[in-house]
Amino acid sequence: MLKLTRLSKKFLRGKQNVTVVDDVSFSIEKGEVLGLIGESGCGKSTLAKMILRLIPSSSGQIYFKGEDITHKKTKNLARSIQIVFQDPFSSLNPLLTIEQILKEPTQIHGLPHRVDELLGLVKLSPSLKKRYPHELSGGQRQRVGIARALALKPDLLVCDEPVSSLDIPIQAQILNLLVQLKETLGLTLLFITHDMDVVRYIADKVIVMDQGKIIREYSNLLLCKEELDMEILQRTSPSESLPAYQT
């Protein structure tokens, strides 16, 4: 479904070129959930933005369903790849109602609106349609962010820390919703987080990023439970961990 080969991103900082994503290669198969984990600042969001073509890559290739999309325009990718951002408050236009927010993508692409259907998918009442983002709870706002990402029926959803800004019980609800949507809609997910418990709950495969590079890949989470637990001990403080999930 998605294949990155030797993808890199350099930013100019002062007079120096700093490599933020360094020679990253991986692939995600259809229907798979790939967890991408790494500490703050290691380049996760930069990688996500390159996949969405929100920023250009410095070198390397991005293939989607076999097509080289490295230089494709974001608008032309929108029906294939979408993103759910960490903070739904800053990613939803505060001047638009929920209905207007959910109509926007289909309007831009000249497609029929799906507002009620989208609200149903993310288990929100249609009565919220006339409200503005600030009139919703954090969890409800993130459900709107997910609904908006689904408006054009994408194949691949990139989730950039979609639950990090939420309270822990709400995190579990949103994770469950994403798992259900993945099953019912046959989505493929790239799930970015710095929380190993979240990744272990949701992902089929995990890659660990450090300072722009992929330093480890776990392709069978059942077989490598002990190694992953070590990774949790080393990388996350207990206060950041989620309670154990039932799988």
Ligand SMILES: Nc1ncnc2c1ncn2[C@@H]1O[C@H](COP(=O)(O)OP(=O)(O)OP(=O)(O)O)[C@@H](O)[C@H]1O
């Ligand atoms: N437009 C930019 N110009 C220059 N440097 C940037 C730019 N965007 C990001 N960076 C730098 O690139 C590095 C990686 O940032 P990025 O946002 O990808 O990290 P991240 O892994 O998503 O972190 P977090 O977990 O905190 O979200 C950081 O050092 C950041 O300061």
Ligand SMILES: [Mg+2]
């Ligand atoms: Mg980030």
